[in-house]
Amino acid sequence: MTEAHRSSTLFDRRKLLAWVLGGLAGSLGAGALALSSFARRPARLLARELPYLHVVPLTRDDLEVDHELAG
């Protein structure tokens, strides 16, 4: 391997490492952005619908006096 060829290979490796690190940093940034917008999502979900309410039918028995309840 000639001296010129060795220096060219080293240069390529540094360039590759820079690309990898840059990509990693970019991914982390994008991930953080996605996470922060996910954290805000529940408000928008709630605004659209109320799927979290557990609606049940009212029965005759439900109307009886409940002595455990005060008031």
Add this chain to the structure above:
Amino acid sequence: MIGPMAAERSVSRESGILECQLCPKLCRIAPGESGECRVRVNLDGRLRAVTFGFPSALHVDPIEKKPLYHFLPGSSILSVATVGCNLHCKNCQNWELSQRNPEQARVYALPPAQLVALAQRERCPSIAYTYSEPIVFYEYTYETSQRARAAGLANVLVTAGYGNREPMRELFAVTDAANVDLKFFDDHLYRQICDASLAPVLDFIVQARAAGVWVELTNLVIPTLNDDDGMMRRMCRWIAKEVSADLPLHLSRFAPRYQLRNLPPTPVATLLRLRQVAREAGLRHVYVGNVPGNDGESTRCPRDGTLLVDRTGYLVRRNGLQLQRGPADRAGVARCPTCRQLIPGVWSRP
């Protein structure tokens, strides 16, 4: 209307934060979050009452259970509650309802018109907004009350009385009676046990009475906290002076619940002693509650002691009041049949 009702009593603060102005807590609510009550939520920059039309408890009760003893005695009352409360009392008997998020509870889908229709179907002359705290489901209470009034039904609040003046003024305009829980006559205990304060509750009582609402008070007597004669005397003197000596007071027996399981039930002797203190302080109608079969559940004439309304538990055994019907648009009055003493209350509907 059913679903997350717009709750307009709020002002915008910085960064999308809303301040709910319904009660003295004045919660500052960030987007997607709720106030302390759990049911008033900042959704897309607007305050929403998410339990509007979604009650979690619905029962046909005797009105004596509220308790109301001087308001349509012996009648049935459709009683409704959603989850949530603006107080967090350590002794709450209904904590599974009051300290629960909307998504944790079973709910019925029942908009105001259907609730009124249900009361009519069940032959209830009134609807109670009760069990948890009607102030936090204000919009549901208010709209149902308007419709109930139009249908000839009465509206009853069973409340801790922790609401701000302006919204309460509007609510009182459609309210016929209220049982207000005056928990302690001591601000420190209100803060320590309920995460609230005394002054707004006293203001609520005075305001309700001035607005023409029939008011009765409940004081839960908790051993070691509010079972001393001095606090009872101060409270009853305040009631007699600032509101009325005719206002019925229910001294209720404590049972260990929720986060106050370390304290014992109230001895019946303590209730009877405090009842005597309340009478000596000037109140004419003082009852004991949660002691079925005790004479302190019945209404007697404050002048000659005649037994007027004989009660056992929630059951009215005999109503011996002498009723005089009023004009077509007004309720009648009631007197002691022996001495003709006028007995305050709402004894019939126009």
